Amino acid sequence: QKEVEQNSGPLSVPEGAIASLNCTYSDRGSQSFFWYRQYSGKSPELIMFIYSNGDKEDGRFTAQLNKASQYVSLLIRDSQPSDSATYLCAVDNYGQNFVFGPGTRLSVLP
């Protein structure tokens, strides 16, 4: 059974700080990794995806992937109160379905 683990939080950071969200996955065969943001009562929205080892930057967001350690992270620079949400890590299951972690709640304090 594939597993994706995340700290449930809440992770609290002050406005303007860097928020670091972590995710580990159990299956070394996974190839594709995704970060979604979900506001309370809303559906998940895609933030970033990463396929290769290393860093991928998009605006204030950086995804980091280390397949050897089976670890993927999301950094949010210059955190804003509007970034307060649950962040879901998702991993592909051999190109079939996607396995989601339980999510990490992020709270950015003004």
Place this chain on the structure above:
Amino acid sequence: DTGVSQNPRHKITKRGQNVTFRCDPISEHNRLYWYRQTLGQGPEFLTYFQNEAQLEKSRLLSDRFSAERPKGSFSTLEIQRTEQGDSAMYLCASSLWDSLGPVISPLHFGNGTRLTVT
């Protein structure tokens, strides 16, 4: 690109009744997924289609659940004889699958259907 559309947004039903949800995916997407999410949990996979073929169904999905995607366009998810434990947000998502590519494209979610079973 009008996005993934789900109807209804909310459904309240009494235990034992049948309910049906509809999902219209992004038009050029060939894969359609159904997930279920309860409070404080991540989305849980239910089933997915590639075009009109249902390729996988979660072992967690009881026989009371059935999904269809006629003609590879919209999809319906039916729950028969609903139970209080079925109360959740039902999420539909679509993606574009390219069999020649080494990686999978992201899921794009609809707004979800929130089911409450009383």
